[in-house]
Amino acid sequence: MEKSIRVLRVGQRYVRDDRTLTHLCLVSRALGAESIYLEDAEKDVVGTLEEVNRTWGGEFKAVLGLSWKKVIQEAKKEGRKVVHLTMYGVPIQEAVGELRKEGKLLLVVGGPKVPGKVYHEADYNVSVTSQPHSEIAALAIVLHEIQSGEELKRAFQKSRLRILPSARGKRVVEN
Amino acid sequence: MEKSIRVLRVGQRYVRDDRTLTHLCLVSRALGAESIYLEDAEKDVVGTLEEVNRTWGGEFKAVLGLSWKKVIQEAKKEGRKVVHLTMYGVPIQEAVGELRKEGKLLLVVGGPKVPGKVYHEADYNVSVTSQPHSEIAALAIVLHEIQSGEELKRAFQKSRLRILPSARGKRVVEN
Numbered sequence: 001m002e003k004s005i006r007v008l009r010v011g012q013r014y015v016r017d018d019r020t021l022t023h024l025c026l027v028s029r030a031l032g033a034e035s036i037y038l039e040d041a042e043k044d045v046v047g048t049l050e051e052v053n054r055t056w057g058g059e060f061k062a063v064l065g066l067s068w069k070k071v072i073q074e075a076k077k078e079g080r081k082v083v084h085l086t087m088y089g090v091p092i093q094e095a096v097g098e099l100r101k102e103g104k105l106l107l108v109v110g111g112p113k114v115p116g117k118v119y120h121e122a123d124y125n126v127s128v129t130s131q132p133h134s135e136i137a138a139l140a141i142v143l144h145e146i147q148s149g150e151e152l153k154r155a156f157q158k159s160r161l162r163i164l165p166s167a168r169g170k171r172v173v174e175n
Numbered sequence: 176m177e178k179s180i181r182v183l184r185v186g187q188r189y190v191r192d193d194r195t196l197t198h199l200c201l202v203s204r205a206l207g208a209e210s211i212y213l214e215d216a217e218k219d220v221v222g223t224l225e226e227v228n229r230t231w232g233g234e235f236k237a238v239l240g241l242s243w244k245k246v247i248q249e250a251k252k253e254g255r256k257v258v259h260l261t262m263y264g265v266p267i268q269e270a271v272g273e274l275r276k277e278g279k280l281l282l283v284v285g286g287p288k289v290p291g292k293v294y295h296e297a298d299y300n301v302s303v304t305s306q307p308h309s310e311i312a313a314l315a316i317v318l319h320e321i322q323s324g325e326e327l328k329r330a331f332q333k334s335r336l337r338i339l340p341s342a343r344g345k346r347v348v349e350n
Contacts, residue, residue, distance in 0.1 A: 019194060023309035030308035056306055088338055088345040093327050119343055129327055130338035131205035131231055134198035137315035144316055152268050152304055163263055163305035169294050170263040 008037040010068045023136045029060035031143040032151035057159030080104040089125035183212040185243045198311045204235035206318040207326035232334030255279040264300035
């Protein structure tokens with residue numbers, strides 16, 4: 001089943017962390033999500049994403065200007081299941097069977113401070129181990145599990161460059 | 176099969192990026208690696224890791240003071256397979272069958288600039304998609320795939336705190 005997966009990042013950060021944000025966006029794109037919802041203040045990353053699309057293909061989008069409450073509300077209205085990633089949640093390996101049956105998902109990725117309300121608004125709170133690590137890694141594993149690894153085989157349309165996988169060295173061709 | 180997996184980060188960075196380094200360490204620990212090799216200049220993260228071990232258990236270690244060449248050389252001497260993660264490599268889903276048979280592995284994670292020699296010294300160059308994204312996400316997926324998801328079920332010994340996974344909210348107990 002072709003899935004529609006979107007990502008939302010929630011949580012006030014005390015220090016701007018552009019690198020983590022960029023990683024979250026690029027992981028969402030590379031591993032099969034169609035868009036990510038960002039806060040207005042994070043619009044710097046939009047240019048980076050457009051450049052990545054131009055070079056490497058696909059139509060991944062950053063969506064700006066909506067509050068997290070609005071995004072979750074709209075998702076629910078259209079029958080999109082809301083999955084919040086948190087180390088306190090139910091193990092992904094236990095929830096994934098149900099999640100694989102869903103066609104439309106919103107993955108909510110927390111920063112250091114996630115409002116308590118997110119835990120209650122979410123249809124699922126899932127964890128990738130109950131150990132502290134990285135929201136980037138957690139997002140990657142959840143995207144990978146929900147899509148049963150199929151996302152790794154996906155081709156990106158209309159790219160300028162394309163890598164030919166190789167056992168040694170770097171092979172890149174222009175399309 | 177219980178595996179011995181170690182991680183090495185290679186590649187000069189022009190800007191120090193402590194956040195990415197911390198994520199790489201914590202992901203290595205949470206997803207079943209036993210240690211990570213760091214450059215001497217990165218020793219600030221050692222205190223963080225000791226604190227995480229004390230609170231959340233386990234014996235994950237940061238090893239300082241060895242050049243990447245030395246680490247790879249020593250790994251090969253003890254029959255440890257060297258797996259370099261790069262977007263130019265062979266898809267992980269094609270290499271994973273062989274990698275699962277190995278008991279001892281060294282995963283090499285590149286920063287922005289990886290010396291060409293690493294591609295040649297590695298036993299495997301593997302990619303997690305041929306798209307640009309995040310070394311943190313790539314490391315997570317490779318650890319997850321090599322261990323067939325078993326790493327998610329692992330318990331960390333001697334922790335001070337432990338999370339009780341729950342569908343809503345946060346439940347933490349003291350051991």
